[in-house]
Amino acid sequence: MDADHAGLVVAAQAGDERAREELIAAHLPLLYNIVGRALSGHADVDDVVQETLLRVVRDLPALRSPESFRSWLVSIALRQISTHRHRLSVFADRTVVIDEAHRIPDAGAEPQDTAILRLHVSDERRQVVEAGRWLDPDHRVLLSLWWQEGAGSLSRDDLAAATGLTAAHVGVRLQRMREQLDLSRTIVSALNADPRCPRLDETVTGWDGTPASVWRKRIARHTRDCPACAPTPAERIPAELLLLRVAPLAVPVGLLAALVAKGLLPGTALSAAGAASVAAGGGSLHGSLAAKLSAVTAHPLLSLAAGAVLVTGATATYAVWPEPAPRAPAVTAAPTAAPTAAPRVSPSPSPAAPAAAAVVPPGPRSLESVEDPALYLTYADDFATLGRVDASAGAQTRQRATFTVVGGLADARCVTFRAADGRYLRHRELRLRLSADDGSELFRKDATFCPQPGSVAGSVTLHAHNYPGSALHHRDGGVWLDGDNGTRAFADQASFLVRGAWA
Structure with missing residues (x-):
């Protein structure tokens, strides 16, 4: 992070609202792209971005290293992404209809995919984005981070700090992700071949068309042994070159409206966003903030994003997963308790009503x-x-x-x-x-x-x-x-x- 951003962090920690707005505006495009691509355009992307920013604002006073703000923000985003995925898996059986209703209309037309089609980019760029759907969830998050690293928005040190790993370990995990991405590109190419390999048609009998790890493994076994489906590495453009030419996701106006409603951006942000396609800045918004929002919204895909379900008229709807209200601590250290001689390995405890007090003896x-x-x-x-x-x-x-x-x-x-x-x-x-x-x-x-x-x-x-x-x-x-x-x-x-x- 540059010195200006570190100075903004210090000022925001001291209660400067203008500095806080600058920080959010400066990092909103990065955050939205990480979350948007990691969640493959799920309609809850806006909610996850908002939850991340609320946690950032809440915990900012405790950040000890202002220069680490960017990696710290990314680490919070990664945890929110993980929490969101876990939440969906836990409630999947009970909320199938709701989840389906909240997915972006036209399955397979995720924001980045639609953007690529609208901009008439190459088949291989479409292929690499489609291959991302075949990645395991953790690898999809790594792809999102690698994308931002390639674009220069994050450094390898940022990735290491955000994930709590060493730079060398991050490199190993990224390499594994890239191997799975290359395998997925082969799968996408084979499935889209015209005519398709007859043996591949037999392999995918019973498949519902939804990318899944079990089908990735089955199809991969076929492509490894099939001369017609096997990739030709010499003719394949490296994924990093393709990703850098895919336009970034534009922050939708609906999300800006929600951030304004939460007090994370000033009320003039929306008017600045509306004027961004005409000229940067203007109005009573701080000049640098208007410039940031101009960069976010003055994007050829803004009209696409603004016309999607993410914006509903002049209002924006959003939901925040609540945290439990603070509670007074129960009984803690018991001064007369004595440690036992040795621990015992107990069988799996059965559910029972919690004790009235929680005790951790000294x-x-x-x-x-x-x-x-x-x-x-x-x-x-x-x-x-x-x-x-x-x-x-x-x-x-x-x-x-x-x-x-x-x-x-x-x-x-x-x-x-x-x-x-x-x-x-x-x-x-x-x-x-x-x-x-x-x-x-x-x-x-x-x-x-x-x-x-x-x-x-x-x-x-x-x-x-x-x-x-x-x-x-x-x-x-x-x-x-x-x-x-x-x-x-x-x-x-x-x-x-x-x-x-x-x-």
Whole structure:
């Protein structure tokens, strides 16, 4: 991020609304393209963008490194995308009709696809976008990020910071995604061949036409052994060259209206957007903000986006997935409790009414996952995760799964966890990690967690002291600070049984 944006972050943290508007306007195109392509144009894209920006505004005062704002914003967007996908899968059986009704009309005419057809781009560009539908969900998100990296909007360091991985690991994951993308391009080419291979027709008997991993694997087995369907690498244009020539997604006017309604953009933003196709700036909007919105909306695809279902007259409708209201902490550290000699591996707990109080006794403790018994809270390098621990585990494994519980650094009614090496568990950029005490007030708050009753009797959820509506939640290989989505799966993933120390 350039120095100007870092200065805007500092000013916005100090309460400068104009700086906040500048930040949002500057990053809205990037955010919309990441979310829009990762979700393949689903009609909930606007909602996910809004939820991301609301979290950004809420958590901005706690961001310690202004220069990392861009990667921090992307990391929040990735979590919102993951939450959205999880939400759809959980409620799929109960909301099939609603989900179908909310998909963009004309299945197969996603915004980027329609845009490509309208602009008469090459068959291979259409092919690479269509191939993106065949990717696994995680790879689709990586494709979205890689797209922005190729366009120069994100650096490899940004991707590493946003995903919590090293740059080398990001490179490995991107390479796997590209391999799956190339395979998917072959599938698309084979399916669109005229005439189509007769053996391929036999392979896809019973297929409903919807891209899915099981059909990708079946078709791929055919294309690998079929001379007619096998790709000709020498004639294929590299995907990165094709993607860079695909026009970016334009932010729809309906989304701008929703952001204005939420107070994230000034009311004059819509008038500036309307004038963007004529001239940049103008009106009473700050000049730089008008320029940003001009860049967002003065796009040849704006008329296409504005005419879609994303805009309904002069109003915009949107929904926000609510977080639970802050609650007062329940009973926490019990001064007379003593640690047990050794933990036991319990069978999977059966559902039961939660206990009236949540207790995390002081002293050496280990936290066992309710969702997957025998997995314990531990860490790898600086990041918290869940790991398997049993009687045969080595000394280091047992030690890493043991934390000393002390009174909360920011609130004695809550608790703080200290590792054997003297570092503390704290959340930073919404991820749980180990960090040395720097003596700051922010550190004390980030390292303080208030227990609440968990999903089964005797279990606890750990809510952040400075974000009471969010709890420690295991997902995507790490432990994150997330808002409850109301499902039993989330409750189990965010619940722990307090056990005696392994070390």
